[in-house]
Amino acid sequence: FCSCSQRKFCFLSAMTCAEHAAAGTRDDALQSETVVVLFYCYETLGPERAAALAAEQRLLGSELGLCGRVLVASEGINGTVQGRASAVAAYQAAVEAVFTRKIDWKRSGSSGVSLFPDMAVKEVAELVGFGIQDLPRPLDVSNDGATHLSPAEFHSKLGDTPSGELRIIDVRNSFEYDVGHFGGAIDPGMTHTAQWPKFVTNNLEDLKGRTVMLYCTGGIRCEKASAYLRRRLQDANLEETTPVFQLEGGIHRYLEAFPDGGHFRGANFVFDKRAQMRSSDGTVVGCCTECSAPWDTHHGGRVCCVCRALVLVCDACDAASVHGEYYCAGHSELRGFYFHFVDRFSAEELQRHATSLQEALDKEVGTRKKNRRNTLRKKLAQVHDRLEHLATSHVLSAEAVPRRCRACERPYSECPGACWGFWRDPGKVQQPVLDESQA
Numbered sequence: 001f002c003s004c005s006q007r008k009f010c011f012l013s014a015m016t017c018a019e020h021a022a023a024g025t026r027d028d029a030l031q032s033e034t035v036v037v038l039f040y041c042y043e044t045l046g047p048e049r050a051a052a053l054a055a056e057q058r059l060l061g062s063e064l065g066l067c068g069r070v071l072v073a074s075e076g077i078n079g080t081v082q083g084r085a086s087a088v089a090a091y092q093a094a095v096e097a098v099f100t101r102k103i104d105w106k107r108s109g110s111s112g113v114s115l116f117p118d119m120a121v122k123e124v125a126e127l128v129g130f131g132i133q134d135l136p137r138p139l140d141v142s143n144d145g146a147t148h149l150s151p152a153e154f155h156s157k158l159g160d161t162p163s164g165e166l167r168i169i170d171v172r173n174s175f176e177y178d179v180g181h182f183g184g185a186i187d188p189g190m191t192h193t194a195q196w197p198k199f200v201t202n203n204l205e206d207l208k209g210r211t212v213m214l215y216c217t218g219g220i221r222c223e224k225a226s227a228y229l230r231r232r233l234q235d236a237n238l239e240e241t242t243p244v245f246q247l248e249g250g251i252h253r254y255l256e257a258f259p260d261g262g263h264f265r266g267a268n269f270v271f272d273k274r275a276q277m278r279s280s281d282g283t284v285v286g287c288c289t290e291c292s293a294p295w296d297t298h299h300g301g302r303v304c305c306v307c308r309a310l311v312l313v314c315d316a317c318d319a320a321s322v323h324g325e326y327y328c329a330g331h332s333e334l335r336g337f338y339f340h341f342v343d344r345f346s347a348e349e350l351q352r353h354a355t356s357l358q359e360a361l362d363k364e365v366g367t368r369k370k371n372r373r374n375t376l377r378k379k380l381a382q383v384h385d386r387l388e389h390l391a392t393s394h395v396l397s398a399e400a401v402p403r404r405c406r407a408c409e410r411p412y413s414e415c416p417g418a419c420w421g422f423w424r425d426p427g428k429v430q431q432p433v434l435d436e437s438q439a
Helices: 018-022 046-064 085-096 151-160 193-207 220-235 250-257 315-320 329-334 347-363 367-393
Strands: 034-042 067-073 076-084 106-109 119-123 147-149 166-170 180-182 211-215 244-247 264-269 276-278
Touching: 034 085, 034 220, 046 067, 046 076, 046 085, 046 119, 076 085, 106 250, 147 151, 151 211, 151 244, 151 250, 166 180, 193 220, 211 220, 211 250, 220 244, 244 250, 250 264, 347 367
Parallel strands: 067 119, 147 244, 166 211, 211 244
Antiparallel strands: 034 076, 034 106, 067 076, 180 264, 264 276
16 A cells, blocks of 8 residues: 555555556646557456456546546557656556556657547457457467568568559558558558458458558557458468568557658548647648648548548638538548438428439449448438428428537537547537547
8 A cells, every 4th residue: 555645555566656646637737748658458358357457447547637548358458548747657557567468658748738538448349340359260469460560671661562562551541541641552441440351352352462561550450450361361372472561550650760751641640639640741641522622630520421430621611611511432422412411401402312312222232232221211211201391391491500510410609520539528518439449
C-alpha cells in the first residue's frame, strides 16, 4: 500500500499511488505537459483475464486522470491514451506488468488539448473487427503474420522493387487513404476491416507471385490482415512465391524515421481530435467530393448520408449546401435520389426518387449484394411512407426544414457534427462512438 493518507493500493510498488500520479483532475492535468500514446499487444488472455484487465483499465484511467479509447479482448489490448507525462508513464508501466510481449508505445505531444471527451474502455470480441474469429484454424498473429520491416527496410524495398512485381496495400478505411497514402498503394475500398476477407478473395490471383507490402496507421490492423492473407496463400499453395511484408509501427513510425514524408504523401489520419498528423511535406492528396478542389480536412458534420463514413467536402461547398447530404465513393452512384432526410421534398420529387431507387434495387442481384438491397429497400419504403403521408394530409409542397446533423438528426446549428466519433461533445446527445481501431 502507498504511504499516502488514503492508503490506496499501488499499481506498481515502486511508484506512489495513482492518486498522487494523477495530481489533480483531468482538466488540471491537461494544463501541463501532456502526451499521447498509441499502443497494442496481441497476447492470449482468455475471457476472465480480459474482463479483469478491462476493470483495471477503467480504474487506471480514473485515478491517473487519463482520457482515451481502449479496447480489451481475449486476444490482447489496443488503445490511444492521453494524460500528463507522469501519469502516462505510470499507465505504461502498469500495462507492461500484465503482458509478457514487448509493447511498442508510439508517443507524441498534444499541446495540452484534450483529444478525447473521456476515458472509455470497451470489451470486444476482436481488437480489430475482421469477423474471422470462427475460422476452422484460429489465426495466431505472432506466428501467422507477415515479416515485419522497419521503416528503413520498408522504404528501401519500396524503392528497390519494380512496380510490376510489387503490390502495396493500404489496410485502412478509404476515408483514411483519401487524405494520405504511399505512392502506388492500393485502396481496398473498405469502410470497415470486416471487408478485408472479401478483398483478399477478389484479389488473390492478382497478388500471386508478387511481393505484397501492407501498412496501416500503427501496425495493429496489419497484424491480423497479413495473417489472414498468408493463410489464404497457404491454402492456395502460393505462399512460397508470394512473400508478404508489413510496415512495423505503421505510418506513425515511418514518418518519425522520414520527417520529409519519404514515399508517403499527404496526412496520416488518426482517431482523435487531431484527426491527422503530417510530415514536413505539405502535399495535399485529397480532393473535395463536390467540386474536386484540393482538400484533405475531415469534419464530423460531413459524412456519407448512406453509411455515415467521413467524406471530404471543402468549406466552400459545405457553406453552399442547403441540406449537407454527401456521398462516399462506395455510394456515389446513389447521388441525386438517395437522401437520409425525405421530409424536405415534394411529392413530385419523392416520386422521382422512388423510381430511381427501384431501378437501382433491380440492378442489385447476387448473394453478395444482400446488404445493398436491404439498404435500398428500407429507403424505398421510407419514401413510399412519406408519399402516403403527403397524400393523406393533402400537403402539396415540401416542408421548410433546417439543415440537420446526419448522425443525431438535431438541427445543424445545434450539432454541426459534434456527435460523430472522436468529435463527440459529452454535453450533447450521446451517440455510438466509432470503434475502428486507432492503431
